[in-house]
Amino acid sequence: MQLEYPGVLKFAAPPNAIxxxxxxxxxxxxxxxDVLPMELLQFIMGLLPTFGxxxxxxxxxxxASSTLxxxxxxPLPAFExxxxxxxxxxxxxxxxxxxxxxxxxxxxxLSLGNNNFGDKGAxxxxxxxxxxxxxxxxxxxxxxxxxxxxxxLAEALxxxxxMEELDLWGNKLTDxxxxxxxSTKCKVFVECDVAQPQPAAWAKLDDGRIRxxxxxxxxxxxxxxxxxxNEDADPQDLLFRTYSxxxxxxxRKAMRESELQLVGVACTFAATTHSIQQTDEDLAAWLAxxxxxxxxxxxxIREAASKTAKVLGFKMNAPTAYNFLRRYQRKTGWTQESFxxxxxxxxxxxxDNGFAQYSPQAIAAAATVLSRQYLSQGIKYQKIHCWxxxxxxxxxxxxxxxxxxxxxxxxxxxxxxxxxxxxxxxxKYMWQGLHMVxxxxxxxxxxxxxxxxxxxx
Numbered sequence: 001m002q003l004e005y006p007g008v009l010k011f012a013a014p015p016n017a018i019x020x021x022x023x024x025x026x027x028x029x030x031x032x033x034d035v036l037p038m039e040l041l042q043f044i045m046g047l048l049p050t051f052g053x054x055x056x057x058x059x060x061x062x063x064a065s066s067t068l069x070x071x072x073x074x075p076l077p078a079f080e081x082x083x084x085x086x087x088x089x090x091x092x093x094x095x096x097x098x099x100x101x102x103x104x105x106x107x108x109x110l111s112l113g114n115n116n117f118g119d120k121g122a123x124x125x126x127x128x129x130x131x132x133x134x135x136x137x138x139x140x141x142x143x144x145x146x147x148x149x150x151x152x153l154a155e156a157l158x159x160x161x162x163m164e165e166l167d168l169w170g171n172k173l174t175d176x177x178x179x180x181x182x183s184t185k186c187k188v189f190v191e192c193d194v195a196q197p198q199p200a201a202w203a204k205l206d207d208g209r210i211r212x213x214x215x216x217x218x219x220x221x222x223x224x225x226x227x228x229x230n231e232d233a234d235p236q237d238l239l240f241r242t243y244s245x246x247x248x249x250x251x252r253k254a255m256r257e258s259e260l261q262l263v264g265v266a267c268t269f270a271a272t273t274h275s276i277q278q279t280d281e282d283l284a285a286w287l288a289x290x291x292x293x294x295x296x297x298x299x300x301i302r303e304a305a306s307k308t309a310k311v312l313g314f315k316m317n318a319p320t321a322y323n324f325l326r327r328y329q330r331k332t333g334w335t336q337e338s339f340x341x342x343x344x345x346x347x348x349x350x351x352d353n354g355f356a357q358y359s360p361q362a363i364a365a366a367a368t369v370l371s372r373q374y375l376s377q378g379i380k381y382q383k384i385h386c387w388x389x390x391x392x393x394x395x396x397x398x399x400x401x402x403x404x405x406x407x408x409x410x411x412x413x414x415x416x417x418x419x420x421x422x423x424x425x426x427x428k429y430m431w432q433g434l435h436m437v438x439x440x441x442x443x444x445x446x447x448x449x450x451x452x453x454x455x456x457x
Contacts, residue, residue, distance in 0.1 A: 046073030092121030122149025333382030
């Protein structure tokens with residue numbers, strides 16, 4: 001028996017093909033692939049370079065689509081953005097195999113969020129990391145990884161110290177699994193506390209002025225002495241980590257005005273020593289002598305930092321607005337000017353008690369949107385295709401209830417801060433090295449409906 005395919009080529013059918021053909025042999029109802037052995041079809045599928053191409057191949061092989069497995073073979077080439085593909089355990093194991101090849105010895109950011117896999121996929125990725133693959137940032141958010149997967153990843157990170165960030169937000173970790181990951185040498189992001197409609201009690205003292213004064217003092221100290229703290233660390237990351245630790249600590253402990261300076265310095269010490277992975281006695285001595293003028297001793301600072309770490313546990317490393325901003329800017333395209341403007345905006349927001357109702361990812365996404373609104377004033381940005389879709393996909397925010405209201409609020413705050421030289425944050429962002437973004441004339445504030453429509457364009 002011979003079968004014609006698109007009226008051009010003729011192929012000899014396998015002996016059992018007659019039993020697999022549909023009732024009608026019209027080319028409208030079947031394709032050549034439907035009469036090939038299943039093993040050959042699976043082999044052909046494995047030769048296709050991308051998961052997307054394999055899924056389309058399944059559509060062509062209508063009769064075999066329920067049997068073929070498009071996630072089985074490693075993808076070629078191995079892309080670093082593979083979120084939301086429904087890879088499952090098989091697909092993630094295939095990805096780990098692909099990235100184990102020598103040409104993938106260094107990976108900037110591997111995104112495998114929302115792919116419906118659990119511990120088995122985490123084991124495969126842990127083996128990849130343990131083997132020495134240098135992944136700087138790994139996003140595994142919104143999957144089903146449990147404590148067993150967390151333990152495997154923690155063991156791998158104890159061997160491979162090249163990773164900077166591991167995002168496990170939205171998985172099935174208990175506090176035990178999160179605590180194991182908190183001891184690793186990279187930043188591990190798990191769920192933030194739910195944003196509160198109102199600021200914490202301590203942040204409302206004296207209408208928030210105490211918190212603002214403390215944060216601005218810390219910003220001045222860290223900005224002026226960053227090299228003495230840790231010249232290798234990102235200064236903004238260190239600053240926002242310190243803010244986060246203070247808010248977390250005072251959200252659980254009563255504030256005493258007599259200890260404000262000690263807590264601020266101790267949280268700076270905790271944020272710094274975590275980034276360099278050691279308890280630096282010289283740093284404690286320097287902070288005591290230079291920053292507190294001897295009011296507090298190195299032992300006081302170390303004890304307060306230890307108490308803070310005990311109170312917060314794994315939440316010491318909660319992701320900040322700055323962590324999210326870096327991720328969103330990488331996805332949507334940035335320049336140094338747009339990044340500095342976005343940094344200025346999130347720093348304004350974290351100093352304002354009114355933004356307690358917004359999550360760190362909403363604040364970062366709002367700043368990303370606003371940083372693209374000032375091209376006429378010299379704030380350039382990279383033109384990335386479908387940047388809005390990429391931002392929303394990465395941020396997982398509802399535009400109507402989260403992103404648009406936060407963006408409108410941030411625009412109003414930006415306008416209200418214009419020309420306020422009494423604030424250190426404004427003076428800081430008037431520096432030439434930060435492109436003087438605080439001198440930019442803010443756009444007239446608009447309501448949330450405007451930004452909802454803008455993101456839908």
